[in-house]
Amino acid sequence: MSGAAIVSGGGRGIGAAICLQLADRFRAIGVIDRDRGPAERVAADLRAAGRISEVRAVDVTDVEGVRDAVDSLVAAMGSLDTVVAAAGNMVGADLEEMSVAAWSSVLDVHLTGSFALVRASLPALRESSNPSVVLISSIAARGIAGHANYGAAKAGIMGLTRSLAREFGPEGIRVNAVAPGFIDTRMTRDGAVQRGLDWKEFAGRAAAASALGRIGQPEEVASVVDFLAGPDSSYMSGQVVYATGGL
Numbered sequence: 001m002s003g004a005a006i007v008s009g010g011g012r013g014i015g016a017a018i019c020l021q022l023a024d025r026f027r028a029i030g031v032i033d034r035d036r037g038p039a040e041r042v043a044a045d046l047r048a049a050g051r052i053s054e055v056r057a058v059d060v061t062d063v064e065g066v067r068d069a070v071d072s073l074v075a076a077m078g079s080l081d082t083v084v085a086a087a088g089n090m091v092g093a094d095l096e097e098m099s100v101a102a103w104s105s106v107l108d109v110h111l112t113g114s115f116a117l118v119r120a121s122l123p124a125l126r127e128s129s130n131p132s133v134v135l136i137s138s139i140a141a142r143g144i145a146g147h148a149n150y151g152a153a154k155a156g157i158m159g160l161t162r163s164l165a166r167e168f169g170p171e172g173i174r175v176n177a178v179a180p181g182f183i184d185t186r187m188t189r190d191g192a193v194q195r196g197l198d199w200k201e202f203a204g205r206a207a208a209a210s211a212l213g214r215i216g217q218p219e220e221v222a223s224v225v226d227f228l229a230g231p232d233s234s235y236m237s238g239q240v241v242y243a244t245g246g247l
């Protein structure tokens, strides 16, 4: 087994599932997250499975901090083949009540965070024989009331994906995105609390809206990311793959 990946937001939810899934493919996984504790638990699981794993605790909006984190992870892992930007937040409010701080925070974490991670990873990705970037968009890019900042950020991720695919395609670097639907993570469980809804009711509404009649699990997003990281998607770039259960 060879190769290495870096995953931001790897301490929880979808990012953590991506770390564990990519461990079937890569020898080393670098975990970036704001909060060291959960990320260290994921890294410990990876090491228990025989992988090299290190954590860098950094806020993805800290562009210089992300560069230092990526540089030191690449130095520790020896190479980099796949980078996944899975760090994300949601700060909802109706537009007239939305503070500028809430607006900016969501755009910063998703867009500036992805920009920072990809930019810092490019020198190492250029050395890989199968360099792949995977960004995380959302079904919310189609519109989500009460979360205009999030819907705008996730639509922005689609534009970023297509732009980076064109910019780096000539170098053989593939850039794709996964757009999940409603996935059972802390983010959606917090969403239920914010709406004053019982989790079962909130999740049940999302399940009813989907074609498959159920919500998704983080592992069902991670397997799509893994496909986009691997050689079976070698002719895919600039694509957004929906994993929504038909939402």
Ligand code: NAP
Residues within 6 Å of the ligand: 008, 009, 010, 011, 012, 013, 014, 015, 032, 033, 034, 035, 058, 059, 060, 061, 085, 086, 087, 088, 089, 109, 136, 137, 138, 139, 179, 180, 181, 182, 183, 184, 185, 186, 187, 188
């Ligand atoms: P989650 O369980 O809340 O995990 C998000 C992770 O990102 C947490 O570890 C969080 O750290 C980290 N993070 C947040 N802001 C950060 C920052 N500024 N710097 C570094 N790390 C930061 O959420 P999730 O549902 O797994 O979401 C993962 C990605 O999938 C996000 O991009 C989200 O928008 C996207 N997504 C989720 C769904 C869904 O239904 N869950 C659907 C579509 C897309 P802390 O614990 O410190 O906050």
